[in-house]
Amino acid sequence: MKVKLKKIVGTLDAMKDQQTAYLHKVTGEVLTFDESVLESAKNGAQEGEGAGSEAVKRAADVLKDAETFARLPLKGDIHEYRLMSTFADSITNKSVASMVKLSITGKGAFRRFKDVLRRYGMTEQWNEYKEPAIAKVARRWCERNGIEYE
8 A cells, every 4th residue: 555645745734842753654544642651652662551541552552563654754853943943944035034034043043934924924925835845755654664755
């Protein structure tokens, strides 16, 4: 079965820093877990506990079945900060480019970056800029893992 590359790209784009996603290689289903759920699943699996939330039980099943589930790239594998910087460099309006570049320095850079994009009506341009970069990461991941995609 070929997985939908758009589904993987959408998952990678929507993931938070403290999340990990897995692809079911047979069905193409993508499951995303918070790190706390995965930790609980690992601890429960080590201690032989059967109790816990449905998410923890599902995560434990995923972690036990590496043949069926493949971990998607992590949010950090996308290098979004670098993408934000190159996007800022691509902006032709110098004053807007300066504001965008300034927004990505220091703590809270991601939130400020998105705020500045909204203020200048550039959110759609950003999404169009980053999607091909995320798709490239997704394609490389599929190829390295022997996963057919469309």
